[in-house]
Amino acid sequence: MDNREHLLIVSPSPHQHCGLTTEGMMASVLLALLPACGVAVYLFGLPALRTLSICVVTAVIVEVLWQKASGKQPSFRDGSAALTGLLVAFNLPPSSPWWLALLGSLVAIAVGKQVFGGLGHNLFNPALVARVVLLVSFPSLMTRWSAPQPGRLLADAVTAATxxxxxxxxxxxxxxxxxxxxxxxxxxxxxxxxxxxxxxxxxxxxxxxxxxxxxxxxxxxxxxxxxxxxxxxxxxxxxxxxxxxxxxxxxxxxxxxxxxxxxxxxxxxxxxxxxxxxxxxxxxxxxxxxxxxxxxxxxxxxxxxxxxxxxxxxxxxxxxxxxxxxxxxxxxxx
Structure with missing residues (x-):
């Protein structure tokens, strides 16, 4: 009887797990975006790397501060904040001012995500909320594009039309x-x-x-x-x-x-x-x-x-x- 006790355990569904977790899914998406990150840095140099870094770091910091202010245990291990920051950067011009990148991640996490209750509760895609807010607020900066200069990390920004x-x-x-x-x-x-x-x-x-x-x-x-x-x-x-x-x-x-x-x-x-x-x-x-x-x-x-x-x-x-x-x-x- 002892060997069959586990047969009497009743638990809610799902009874079989597909193997995907929130952390694993976020890590997979981040990994999938790495080739595009590499191409962006190759084409636009250090300004692109700066924009990517500011957006990701700001998103993680804002997420932790919001959770702490809400009385929750601060955590960013699920990777959702980093992914949101990366997608915000992908929606910005390569040579965006540092404060525009910072503001974009702030809007994405605070307005697009946490106001609705955090991960899993947001009605709209947070990164796109940030893009539209910035586009309406700063149209000239959000449409100031840089011409690609492959392989030149320190190249001067040259404006060009898409x-x-x-x-x-x-x-x-x-x-x-x-x-x-x-x-x-x-x-x-x-x-x-x-x-x-x-x-x-x-x-x-x-x-x-x-x-x-x-x-x-x-x-x-x-x-x-x-x-x-x-x-x-x-x-x-x-x-x-x-x-x-x-x-x-x-x-x-x-x-x-x-x-x-x-x-x-x-x-x-x-x-x-x-x-x-x-x-x-x-x-x-x-x-x-x-x-x-x-x-x-x-x-x-x-x-x-x-x-x-x-x-x-x-x-x-x-x-x-x-x-x-x-x-x-x-x-x-x-």
């Missing part, structure tokens, strides 16, 4: 895309273009996303539906009028689309729970992103689209509830 910004300006002035608007897709693929720290390396971000898919930290539903929606719709517009609408490859490889689709829209806290819900969510993000890019005043729409869809997540989860196993429709009966 591919999407250049196209938007040309459309405002002449109603047509500038000559060579498609640019070099190879440069776009490798990240050799102006933009924020997380916008410039499709290959590095893709490598990180594939790693997360392999580790099953994220599922394919949101990235695929998001990227496919933007690609298909932009392709239809391009076929209709290539003088006003850019090639779908430009939309896919430039801006924050890859970062948003694979690392921000897939946030487990702010995205739907079911596969059908994720597909709807991803398609909504893609539709809104392309609508803002093509018809809005901003050249980029990833942040706004993801935040808007974050707000719809509770509704999506409510109306796309999985059917219980054994329900009539499961068996094919009316």
């Amino acid at each position: 591919p999407l910004g250049e196209m938007k300006s040309a459309l405002w002035l002449s109603g047509r895309l500038p000559p060579g608007a498609g640019g070099s897709l190879t440069d776009y693929l490798l990240g050799n273009m102006a933009g924020s720290l997380g916008e410039v390396s499709f290959v590095a971000l893709l490598a990180g996303a594939l790693y997360l898919l392999w580790r099953r930290v994220i599922s394919w539903h949101i990235p695929v539906s998001y990227l496919a929606t933007v690609t298909i719709l932009s392709g239809l517009f391009w076929l209709a009028d290539p003088t006003r609408f850019a090639h779908p490859g430009v939309h896919l490889l430039t801006g924050g689309l890859m970062l948003g689709a694979c690392f921000m829209a897939t946030d487990l806290v702010t995205s739907p729970l079911t596969g059908r819900g994720m597909l709807l969510y991803g398609c909504g993000c893609g539709l809104l992103t392309l609508s803002i890019r093509l018809f809005g005043s901003y050249p980029e729409g990833v942040a706004f689209s993801i935040l808007f869809m974050n707000a719809t997540t509770p509704l999506i989860d409510r109306y796309l509830v999985p059917r219980p196993f054994g329900s009539p429709r499961t068996w094919g009966t009316p």
Whole structure:
């Protein structure tokens, strides 16, 4: 009887653990973003490294201070604060002033995360909340981009326009895309273009996303539906009028689309729970992103689209509830 006592133990589900923990998931995402960090520092030098460091350190400090002020045991071991700080840095121009990077992490942790109750309770992606707040408050600083200077750590910052910004300006002035608007897709693929720290390396971000898919930290539903929606719709517009609408490859490889689709829209806290819900969510993000890019005043729409869809997540989860196993429709009966 002693050998079978464990058979009488009753405990709540889940009875089998998938092996993923919060700490492990955060560590996996941080590891997946390391290639993009390396490319950003290679392209933009020490200013990029400074921005990354300030954002991460500030996010961790603000998290600990908030927990201490709230009477909780201060802890940052789950890695969520460091990840939020890194994503804030990825949404900033490479040569951002130190105080802008500090303010971005402060807003992300205090306003985007802790006000809602901390990890697991926030309605919106904290890093995107910080980006939008900074963009509205300091538009000139948040759109002051640096031209990449590969391998020159101490290179002087030279301002340049992003591919999407250049196209938007040309459309405002002449109603047509500038000559060579498609640019070099190879440069776009490798990240050799102006933009924020997380916008410039499709290959590095893709490598990180594939790693997360392999580790099953994220599922394919949101990235695929998001990227496919933007690609298909932009392709239809391009076929209709290539003088006003850019090639779908430009939309896919430039801006924050890859970062948003694979690392921000897939946030487990702010995205739907079911596969059908994720597909709807991803398609909504893609539709809104392309609508803002093509018809809005901003050249980029990833942040706004993801935040808007974050707000719809509770509704999506409510109306796309999985059917219980054994329900009539499961068996094919009316």
